[in-house]
Amino acid sequence: MLPILTALTALTVMWLPAADDPKAAGPFAQRGYYITFMRMPTYDLDAWETIIDGIQGDGGNTLLLWVAGAFRSEKYPITWRYNADHENVREDFVRDLIDHAHSKGIRVLLGFTPFGYDGVNQYPLEHPELRAIGQDGMPVEPFGIGCWGYNLCPSRPESQRFMLEYAREMLDAYPDADGLLIESSDYAICHCRDCGDRFFEEEFRFVRGISEEVWARKAEATVVVFPHYFSGADVPGFGVKAAKLPFDPRWSLVFTPHSARPEPDLIERARSSLWWDDSPARRGPQEIRAGARHAREIGATGYVPSLEAFTFVAAEAEEGQAWLKGKRQVPLGFGWLDPGEPPYDELPMRVQRIAYREFVRNPDLSFERYKEILGLDLFGAASTTQAVEDVLELQAAFNFQRTWCQPSPLTSLERVRAMEDRGELTAEKRAEYRAALDRLRAIEGRHREPRSEGERELHRVAEWVVGRWAGEERLLLERSP
Numbered sequence: 001m002l003p004i005l006t007a008l009t010a011l012t013v014m015w016l017p018a019a020d021d022p023k024a025a026g027p028f029a030q031r032g033y034y035i036t037f038m039r040m041p042t043y044d045l046d047a048w049e050t051i052i053d054g055i056q057g058d059g060g061n062t063l064l065l066w067v068a069g070a071f072r073s074e075k076y077p078i079t080w081r082y083n084a085d086h087e088n089v090r091e092d093f094v095r096d097l098i099d100h101a102h103s104k105g106i107r108v109l110l111g112f113t114p115f116g117y118d119g120v121n122q123y124p125l126e127h128p129e130l131r132a133i134g135q136d137g138m139p140v141e142p143f144g145i146g147c148w149g150y151n152l153c154p155s156r157p158e159s160q161r162f163m164l165e166y167a168r169e170m171l172d173a174y175p176d177a178d179g180l181l182i183e184s185s186d187y188a189i190c191h192c193r194d195c196g197d198r199f200f201e202e203e204f205r206f207v208r209g210i211s212e213e214v215w216a217r218k219a220e221a222t223v224v225v226f227p228h229y230f231s232g233a234d235v236p237g238f239g240v241k242a243a244k245l246p247f248d249p250r251w252s253l254v255f256t257p258h259s260a261r262p263e264p265d266l267i268e269r270a271r272s273s274l275w276w277d278d279s280p281a282r283r284g285p286q287e288i289r290a291g292a293r294h295a296r297e298i299g300a301t302g303y304v305p306s307l308e309a310f311t312f313v314a315a316e317a318e319e320g321q322a323w324l325k326g327k328r329q330v331p332l333g334f335g336w337l338d339p340g341e342p343p344y345d346e347l348p349m350r351v352q353r354i355a356y357r358e359f360v361r362n363p364d365l366s367f368e369r370y371k372e373i374l375g376l377d378l379f380g381a382a383s384t385t386q387a388v389e390d391v392l393e394l395q396a397a398f399n400f401q402r403t404w405c406q407p408s409p410l411t412s413l414e415r416v417r418a419m420e421d422r423g424e425l426t427a428e429k430r431a432e433y434r435a436a437l438d439r440l441r442a443i444e445g446r447h448r449e450p451r452s453e454g455e456r457e458l459h460r461v462a463e464w465v466v467g468r469w470a471g472e473e474r475l476l477l478e479r480s481p
């Protein structure tokens with residue numbers, strides 16, 4: 001239950017007229033981030049409260065929190081056994097996390113994927129007969145990010161029963177959550193004879209069932225779904241069409257660049273519609289601005305992009321990279337952090353979060369004006385054009401060729417060594433990396449006598465990167481292939 005005082009605080013925040021709350025300005029009713037909670041096993045409630053406070057600071061009011069695989073299901077312990085070290089599996093603090101979010105005016109939607117991905121994909125380890133069938137007619141191979149398992153065939157009654165009971169248990173565990181994010185899989189469907197062209201109709205049976213249950217519990221709850229049940233359009237990557245079933249305007253929709261193209265007709269009818277992309281997590285401030293503009297262009301009511309950072313220990317060769325196996329993921333490539341320290345207040349991420357805060361409020365803001373604001377935020381009165389250019393360069397270095405599971409080669413000797421072992425470290429790449437590191441060395445040199453806390457951080461982080469290449473490691477980039 002929400003303590004009364006917390007509830008009152010939440011109401012006060014929500015009832016402030018927009019004019020009195022500069023953070024509420026802008027074209028989007030839903031602002032915030034998508035975070036894969038289940039792949040961040042190392043953060044405790046204190047850390048999450050800090051993360052929530054940061055979202056509020058960025059003008060956010062929405063958190064898409066992917067919880068499946070990271071709560072202690074009593075009916076299906078197989079769903080979290082792989083994640084037994086997750087702080088929430090150990091301490092079950094998501095209720096408190098939600099209370100804290102509400103006290104900051106932030107709504108929390110619980111995320112999961114029907115018949116696939118983390119938690120759910122563990123069930124076929126005990127029930128292999130429920131495995132989905134691949135395009136080749138054979139049961140699917142294991143797949144995952146952090147949590148490896150098998151996606152399920154939704155035509156099997158047992159798969160449907162499991163999904164309903166598991167999602168229901170999540171709702172029971174966190175009754176104060178504001179709704180669900182039902183994220184249709186972006187990597188696999190089932191091609192068995194029963195699913196065939198009707199896969200999304202089969203998936204929808206569950207989606208409609210759990211949505212009705214959510215609304216029966218709480219009429220105003222938000223249920224965000226993919227357009228794959230209503231649009232009839234091609235679903236990117238799968239070679240099948242979306243279903244064309246009746247759309248209930250109580251649903252909210254989410255669209256992404258890689259798995260769900262915007263549908264103007266549905267956007268018009270939906271209760272709300274979110275644009276998602278990976279700009280804050282994986283790209284730079286220019287892309288965040290483009291994301292906010294795109295969200296507005298397609299008529300989305302919200303821009304809720306990814307702020308994913310992973311800290312799981314890889315049990316498999318993620319992305320086919322054997323060198324990652326057995327190692328803890330480095331969140332956003334920030335290798336200086338202790339495992340329990342969240343990465344979002346670190347300097348390169350502050351560049352991104354300030355971009356999100358400013359561009360979501362005003363997608364028309366010029367990039368020059370953003371740079372001025374960034375400088376004032378990070379360096380105060382001591383800001384200079386050079387320091388701003390340097391911090392942008394530093395941010396870009398961390399996301400340079402970074403993938404979901406591999407840090408930038410500029411910050412990861414292991415990755416560069418693996419490239420060399422595979423014969424992929426071409427002379428061109430060596431030259432490119434050397435040039436980038438030379439620019440970071442110059443940044444390190446320029447800020448040795450910092451005049452602000454931000455400049456101190458700029459120096460420290462630049463020094464950390466170039467320090468990784470100080471000794472014989474540098475030879476890795478000098479050597480001719």
Ligand SMILES: [Zn+2]
Pocket residue numbers: 132133153154155156190191192193194195196
């Ligand atoms: Zn099937």
